[in-house]
Amino acid sequence: MKNVLLLKAGDAATSVQLSVGDYERWFLQTIGLSGQRFDLLPVHKGAPCRRTRRATTR
Numbered sequence: 665m666k667n668v669l670l671l672k673a674g675d676a677a678t679s680v681q682l683s684v685g686d687y688e689r690w691f692l693q694t695i696g697l698s699g700q701r702f703d704l705l706p707v708h709k710g711a712p713c714r715r716t717r718r719a720t721t722r
Contacts, residue, residue, distance in 0.1 A: 665701055671713065672706045 676686045684690070688704050705711050 665699055668695070668700050668702050670702060670704045672704055672708055674708045 670688055670691055672688060674687075675681070680686075688702075692702065705713060707713050
């Protein structure tokens with residue numbers, strides 16, 4: 665399973681959200697949910713973006 669972190673930098677306009685959803689919905693629909701774990705970090709609302717561990721490549 666892959667971990668995917670989405671850094672949300674803003675919100676879609678209200679009219680857009682009502683008709684097709686917000687940005688994270690677009691990403692999830694495009695990327696797909698199979699075999700991936702998604703975390704959403706709303707940095708535009710002040711959520712801290714801290715590095716908790718070192719990334720590794722395989």
